[in-house]
Amino acid sequence: MTPQDITKLIVRTSMKDRAAFDLLYRQTSAKLFGVCLRVLNDRGDAEEALQEVFVKIWTKADRFAVSDLSPISWLVAIARNHAIDRVRARRKPAADIDAALEVADPAPGPEAMVVAGDESVRIHHCLEELEKDRAAAVRGAYLKGESYAELAERHGVPLNTMRTWLRRSLMKLRECLER
Amino acid sequence: MTLAEDNGPERGGDELFAAEYVLGVLPAEERQIASRRVDTDTDFARLVDGWEVRLSPLASAYAEVEPPASVKAAVDRRLFASTAATPAEARAGLWSSLAFWRGLAVAAVAALALYIAVPYVNRPAEQPQARLVASLAADGSDVKYLAVYDSERHDVSLSHVSGTLASGKDFELWMIEGKNAPVSMGVIPAGATAHIGVSPATQQKLAQGAVLAVSLEPAGGSPTGQPTGPVVAAGDLKGI
Structure with missing residues (x-):
């Protein structure tokens, strides 16, 4: 499916076309489930989140028209935001499977970057300009939805320090991407 | 702090x-x-x-991970279990959604202007500027359709909002341009949503904002090439 095809499915979903919605689910649910699993780290939780994500997609599909995001990025953003809200609402993070995955946030290899295209190469290049642990914190925060508090604890720095790190990193990142 | x-x-x-x-x-x-x-x-x-x-x-x-089939079943239960919504509810849903759409289109134009003004955002515009919408209704009839004409796909999508069809009858869609005779666009397939392809000659007229109308015809459509039954719904196409 091309991005144009996904766009059509989203637009038809906004017109309450169930067949389009079913096809959209078939085409994108694996990616969105991957997002929910990564953030929530719990299968049952991720399955419930995915349900809620597709309910949102059905009811909010018309908002796609005002976004600058590519269709798949728009869907991923819905899933990510929902999963992060859900994980934040949880009392204690289901921390420990996570520790095992901790190593697994390296920058993608050159092949993956070629496949992902220019935009992707650029952001990874810009992340490289940051100090290593800060780049890792940005990636970890994005992919796993870690909070300032969790990041501060893991990196062994005060919360305010972590916030300053990440805010500076974000501004540097933007400056690099706009260069 | x-x-x-x-x-x-x-x-x-x-x-x-x-x-x-x-x-x-x-x-x-x-x-x-x-x-x-x-x-x-x-x-x-x-x-x-x-x-x-x-x-x-x-x-x-993010890796792709196939979710279990139970998830989609649960989504369908949540969204469509009470499919027997009353017509009034169904109508409210669609109309409010249409109003929302129009609001969005204004925002989409603003977003597009921003897109043009900000050179580093280089992504093809996918805003639905090529789309026209008509809500089709008529006094003394409970037949309502929402029609969206997509000039890129050359088709009209129709959402059946309300009104039932007697057996042995069909709804037929017409395009009326100015004072000219209606041009048939075909019998509307039964169902909640339907798509009707648009011929090149009709495309141009639709793009200029023609009127769409629905008439009640014998099964299979008007035998004469002109509407023979009452017009049960009509409306003009507008940009969204």
Whole structure:
């Protein structure tokens, strides 16, 4: 499916076309489930989140028209935001499977970057300009939805320090991407 | 000091708040504040969208994992279990959605203007500027359709909002341009939604904003090439 095809499915979903919605689910649910699993780290939780994500997609599909995001990025953003809200609402993070995955946030290899295209190469290049642990914190925060508090604890720095790190990193990142 | 207090303009204010929201690091209460602002504050929503665009390449690191079939079944139960919604409810849903659409189109034009003005955002525009909408209705008839003409796909999509069809009859869709005789666009297939392809000659007239009308015809459509039954719904196409 091309991005144009996904766009059509989203637009038809906004017109309450169930067949389009079913096809959209078939085409994108694996990616969105991957997002929910990564953030929530719990299968049952991720399955419930995915349900809620597709309910949102059905009811909010018309908002796609005002976004600058590519269709798949728009869907991923819905899933990510929902999963992060859900994980934040949880009392204690289901921390420990996570520790095992901790190593697994390296920058993608050159092949993956070629496949992902220019935009992707650029952001990874810009992340490289940051100090290593800060780049890792940005990636970890994005992919796993870690909070300032969790990041501060893991990196062994005060919360305010972590916030300053990440805010500076974000501004540097933007400056690099706009260069 | 809370995170919110630190969001004054001197610290980058909304720009940073949007970035932190998208990155996902904020605590629950601040995420709620941010998400409410996305719904109510266009400028803030645009900042958030900008950060979603900037960071979106990172999402390529998410692996695809096939969810169990029970998830889709649960989604369908939640959305469609009470499919026996009353016509009034169904109508309210569609009309409010149409109103929302029009509002969105205004925002889409604004977004497009921004897109043109900001050279580093280089992504093809996918705004639905090639789409026209008509709500088809008539006095003394409960037949209502929502029609959307997509000039790129050359088709008219029809959502059947209300009104039943007697057996042995069909609804037929017509295009009326100025004072000319109606041109048949075909019998409307039964169902909640239907698509009708548009011939090149008709495409041009639709693009200029013709009137669409639905008439009640014998099964299979008008035998004469002109409407033979009452017009049960009509409306003009407008840009959204």
